[in-house]
Amino acid sequence: MTGELVQCPFNPSHAVKRIRFPIHITKCRQNHPHVDLVPCPYNAMHWIPQRQLADHLANCRDNFELAASDS
Ligand SMILES: [Zn+2]
Ligand SMILES: [Zn+2]
Secondary structure, three states, rough: OOEEEEEEEOOOOOOEEEEHHHHHHHHHHHHHHOOOOOOOOOOOOOEHHHHHHHHHHOOOOOOHHHHOOOO
16 A cells, blocks of 8 residues: 555656645745746645646636536
C-alpha cells in the first residue's frame, strides 16, 4: 500500500502522496517561483495558470456556487 499518488503541478516528474500534497506544494512552489500557478479556491488539489483561473472557476466541478445554481 503506497497511497494515492498525484502529480506535482510545479514539476511533472514529482509524484506526491495525496496526503503530503499540501506540504509538498508549499515547498515546491518556493522552488519554482517562475511557475505562475494559483490554487483553486474550491479544491486545493487544483493549481491553475493565473490567466486560466477565470476559465477554470467557471468549469470547476468543485465550484459549489455553480452546483447551487444548477437546479
Ligand atoms: Zn513538486
Ligand atoms: Zn478547481
